[in-house]
Amino acid sequence: MPSCRSNDFLHQAERALENEQLQTALNRAKSGFVNKRLNAIQLVDDFEFLKSKAQQSKNYALTNLGHLLEQFEQKVVSCGGHIHWAETPDQLNNIVLSICQENNAQRITKGKSMISEETGLNVFLEENGLRLIETDLGEYIIQLAKEPPSHIIAPAVHKTRQQVAQLFEQNHKLGNRDLSEITSLVEEARQVLRKDFISADVGITGANVLVAETGSVVLVTNEGNGDLSASWPKTHIVTASIEKVVATIEDASNILDVLGRSATGQSMSTYTTFFTGPKRHEDLDGPENFHIILLDNGRSKLMNGPFQDMLRCVKCGACLNHCPVYSNTGGHAYGWVYPGPMGSVLTPLLNGLDQAKPLPNASTFCGRCEEVCPMGIPLPSLLRKLRQEQHNNKLEPLLWRMGLGAYTLLSHYPRLYHSSVALGQKLLILTKRLFPKKSLSTAQDTQTFMQQWKAKQRKAP
């Protein structure tokens, strides 16, 4: 699992705010996703109805998760596929490695998979001597830059076209050429990656939904890179987390109805594929080996607990796009795989509360994330619950706890409270006089609000 640097959120956020290139990229992206989503849901008669159907499907799946996972396994096996269960990220990585070794694979193409980001799969396979190429354009760019994704559906949203051009010049030995236009960058990636697609031994993809009744893996992309990774190589490996399973094709359709609209503002993404088993005997293409690895990594422990709602997340990214904190800091500041509101909830749950202490506070609690979440996840209240657990586990900084303690005490005694506020006011004015150059307080009045109020009451007839 990649190390979690979420405890350094405050410094990372500060650095992000000072990073001019990042701010340029973020400002360009700002309204894009938001407006596209709005247009898409306005074209639907009743988006709230679609949301409620998707939520019902997911809630049913979560209440029957064990049963559905077993049904899914039986179906996959009966179609000729293989299922592997991984409790931890290390187990998932090792299963992928052994499948590659069994098949003498050297070259791997990979479609986008957040689960593999969670397990640190790329680094692990490279350390074991395999050549792995990310093929989603955004993922490819950040692979060249040796950075983690900064957004769950737009991994390179923090990069400007100039930075992408520079990366391509450094990594593709193609001589002098004009890379100033986005068109030429996309074309160059197409040419370069096409060679990788058609020489790959193994293709790895994620999954957007797993369907128990048919044993199908549903994959949603726009570029077609996932399909090329799934259909060219001799072996297709799917990395997915356990909560991706739903009961029926109809349930999968309900989720697809809200996924594209919430993510990229498309009623349906360009490519949605249902993969069921390996190549049939007489098929002309498709993988001979079809493996699905189901990762738990702490999710089963969230079932039936106060954070179960988080397992409804379909990773559309709408909460990131609408978050005032994410829009200013970008994703890297959050310090792990998942950024934004959903990341602020998931990171401490999967890594431990003490590993991501600032994240439950990385929010203005404006509530937009909950409003736009197609799965109705109450993100602000989950963040509040995490704060509460932090407090119960005494995880806040000592000064913070002392401050809270003092406040609790004072708020029990109104007179003591008011006189302390008055004292504080005087102290502020005094320090301002002593250090006039430091902008310590903006207080203009010499009296507290309550003092002024009382004075006013006395004057009134």
Next chain:
Amino acid sequence: MISSKQTILNRLDGLRSTEGKAKPPNITTIQKGNIERFTEITAENACEIAFIENDEAALNYVANFLLENNLSNQAIASPELQSRFSKNQLDLTFGTSQGNDTAAISQATAAIEDTGTLVLSSSKSSPTLLNFLSDYHFVLLSKELIFRTKTDFWSWHAANKLPMPRAINFISGPSRTADIEQTIQLGAHGPRQLHILLMD
């Protein structure tokens, strides 16, 4: 030693009931799609759409396109079309793509009106890679196979007891990306253009 599977399932124990919503069998009537609306939405999805009289006209359409765009006169087609395509000015082969085809011709299993989507199913005579490796993808579609929604398609699929093939591709336009500065570019890894040839 307890396997990972058992550990995970044990934690989910008690979640193995089948209670919850009783799932009524889906006996909704299968609604056909509106062709005009379908052509509008596919055009919004950046597809080219043409009404074609017959198979010969379809081949002529492809040949003309290649000629007009100064492209080589070659195309690869899905083997299921072999019996339907007669000799023509096109240099046609049948099979799956090896990654260097300019034009590919496939037959759609069905289409979906409300999202402007083509449905292509893999089989021994309908290879999947044709849908992704060509620069220009031409898809034949019978008008009567356009359904109103995904659900209508799946109901039709179930009513006809069609098996799940290895891959069912729902395709809603040419390949695209917005990964650089959120600017939409067509022709990311898959086809640069998607032509729908609508037939009776």
